[in-house]
């Protein structure tokens with residue numbers, strides 16, 4: 001079955017506000033939904049397909065469908081953690097092509113409250129049995145990596161299974177902590193880290209091979225260039241665990 005030409009995007013809506021403390025999450029979801037459907041020249045009575053991910057309140061999509069009074073022949077609550085709404089577009093086109101619904105919409109409203117996220121560069125990391133040695137090492141200001149015993153390939157991010165050969169025979173070893181900037185961007189404004197910009201998001205290529213997504217800290221972003229040598233530094237988080245970030249060795253690029 002091809003979905004090419006089977007469906008089209010008829011309406012879109014972006015809420016005019018970014019922080020809405022006086023409205024419930026369901027209310028914001030509903031306003032966005034109503035805006036998109038109205039933009040398509042339709043009403044909720046025309047809708048028979050609904051797509052919504054884990055940011056919906058209550059039981060997710062089913063709660064929002066009830067909240068909006070939708071009468072559906074198709075519903076999808078796929079959650080892919082940040083890209084759900086891209087997946088929903090494809091799923092909606094597929095559902096329409098397959099005749100499971102005719103008019104579908106999906107919406108997103110981020111439930112995070114302003115100020116809930118910690119400021120850069122120290123979000124509190126989640127620790128599980130697989131990553132515990134890594135986070136314990138950061139408290140000693142040591143960067144641990146994993147190596148696959150059979151291929152001698154260095155694994156990033158830390159995990160038990162080797163992504164190259166699926167072996168679970170992998171071993172921790174201390175990394176040099178040295179690398180170079182592979183690529184970077186300067187974020188001057190953003191929703192999650194309001195008030196801390198500008199900050200730098202970068203891929204750092206470690207001497208051992210892996211490229212880490214990290215922050216470049218303790219520097220003037222205007223002095224930083226691709227290829228600059230960097231060294232890992234550790235910033236203490238609210239819960240005493242430490243997050244690795246990178247500091248520029250020589251802002252002139254050596």
Ligand SMILES: [Zn+2]
Pocket residue numbers: 148149150151152153162163164165166167
């Ligand atoms: Zn391997």
